[in-house]
Amino acid sequence: MSDVVTAAVVALNEKVAGGFTGTAKFVISGEGSLILDANGAREGDDDADVTLTADAETFQGILSGDVNPTAAFMTGKLTVDGDMGLAMQLGAFLS
Numbered sequence: 610m611s612d613v614v615t616a617a618v619v620a621l622n623e624k625v626a627g628g629f630t631g632t633a634k635f636v637i638s639g640e641g642s643l644i645l646d647a648n649g650a651r652e653g654d655d656d657a658d659v660t661l662t663a664d665a666e667t668f669q670g671i672l673s674g675d676v677n678p679t680a681a682f683m684t685g686k687l688t689v690d691g692d693m694g695l696a697m698q699l700g701a702f703l704s
Contacts, residue, residue, distance in 0.1 A: 613640040613665045614652055620672040621650035625702050631695040636662040645699075659691035661699070671703055678703050 614637060621635075625645060632646045634657035644653035663671070667686045670676030678700040681687035689696045 611637075611640040613637055613669065614643055617668060617672060618643055618650045618652060621645055624672070625650070629699070629702065631659065631692065631698070632657040633695065633699055634660045635668065636660060637668050638662065638664045640665050657691065659689060659693075659695045659699070661687060661689055661696065663687045 617635065617637065621643070626649075629645055630647060632644065632655070634642055634644055634653075634655065636642045641652065642654045643650055644655050644657060646657075663681065663686060667676055667681055671678050671681060671687070676686075678687060682689060682696075
């Protein structure tokens, strides 16, 4: 597992802490992917209700609060495939 994915798993588990009810996959270009569900975040490439894809720099910025997830989506730095309502719920956790 890459250091970026490992750090993302830790950060997501702190930010979401069991409050997420769907299944989301985060694909970090060139690094790997992780899954977030009711059990928390973990490395994985399972099917999910929504898939969010970004490069490592954008994803790290979103997790640190330096990059607004909605702005990243609007500028094409973050792509969303699947349940847009679930993506918006994630955006609230990550902002």
